[in-house]
Amino acid sequence: xxxxxxxxxxxxxxxxxxxxxxxxxxxxxxxxxxxxxxxxxxxxxxxxxxxxxxxxxxxxxxxxxxxxxxxxxxxxxxxxxxxxxxxxxxxxxxxxxxxx
Numbered sequence: 001x002x003x004x005x006x007x008x009x010x011x012x013x014x015x016x017x018x019x020x021x022x023x024x025x026x027x028x029x030x031x032x033x034x035x036x037x038x039x040x041x042x043x044x045x046x047x048x049x050x051x052x053x054x055x056x057x058x059x060x061x062x063x064x065x066x067x068x069x070x071x072x073x074x075x076x077x078x079x080x081x082x083x084x085x086x087x088x089x090x091x092x093x094x095x096x097x098x099x100x
Contacts (some may be wrong), residue, residue: 025078029085036086046086052079 001009039046059075060068 028078029082032082032085033089036089039086040090046083046090052076055079 036046038044056072056075059071063071
């Protein structure tokens, strides 16, 4: 196998993983939507610093420093997207309830 074929194979493997990650992220966001509903019903702030710190500690446990740094960046982006998604969901629910 030449270098170009190896690279193609690596990229195909990454593409397969990306599809799995996408499915898991969609599933995660559905749960985030439920969390947003719960927070709205119980007057809980969207941002929970302690929760984010706990998630990052769990995700980076046992990783070397460079991988830990990369995972921290990735998960901060996921959590920021989750907070934004919760805010949009809560705002949409408020607007819809005002229309009733």
